[in-house]
């Protein structure tokens with residue numbers, strides 16, 4: 001008699017949503033922001049989350065970041081501490097650029113010399129080498145977002161203690177939408193370079209279909225309130241007419257989602 005041993009191939013997924021719901025308030029006045037959301041992000045994957053205004057994108061990121069708790073379903077997190085990059089850089093104005101990047105390392109108890117070296121390395125990565133002693137008001141909007149990105153990478157890079165061996169996950173909430181078109185275009189390219197260099201998974205929220213298709217490997221469309229996953233597209237490596245075709249198709253689906261909500 002032969003025994004069969006089944007070896008389970010477990011793919012590490014930094015985050016997995018199982019039928020997640022989130023309601024604010026109670027009873028008749030409750031606002032259901034998310035309903036039955038099933039979503040996962042693989043290690044190193046770049047996922048863009050798209051949806052109309054108010055469909056629950058920020059709520060979803062807040063749940064992953066642990067800033068809020070679901071009211072239904074379950075979220076499995078298998079990543080080092082996720083960090084969020086917001087629309088506004090939200091830097092500490094009294095700290096230098098390097099001091100801001102060092103902050104999460106300081107809070108994690110990383111010794112001074114080590115965190116200085118790490119901050120310098122990350123500022124190089126976001127092409128701000130040599131500007132570590134500048135304060136936020138001395139930097140442009142695009143530069144401040146680069147500092148915010150370096151700070152988030154410092155936070156997710158913590159691979160010690162309970163985080164050892166876990167994949168990193170970066171959460172980005174419309175990080176470039178307050179920037180001018182040229183700076184946005186440059187930073188999108190920079191983000192792709194940094195994503196490839198670091199291998200971190202990214203969950204990126206945007207309103208902009210073009211941005212989602214340019215950056216993401218997968219685009220996930222949420223319905224209008226309550227937010228649910230309506231459709232997903234594999235957009236990895238698209239270029240030329242295939243990229244334009246994907247943008248048109250996703251734009252049409254987004255418009256449909258928005259108009260069905262408006263008619264409700």
Ligand SMILES: Nc1ncnc2c1ncn2[C@@H]1O[C@H](COP(=O)(O)OP(=O)(O)OP(=O)(O)O)[C@@H](O)[C@H]1O
Pocket residue numbers: 024025031032033051052053054055056057058059060225
């Ligand atoms: N703390 C809260 N209390 C009550 N309602 C909330 C709260 N936070 C969010 N909401 C509601 O939940 C819904 C989803 O909000 P959320 O900010 O997640 O949407 P969004 O898709 O990120 O919107 P936008 O694209 O405009 O930033 C909205 O109707 C919002 O008013």
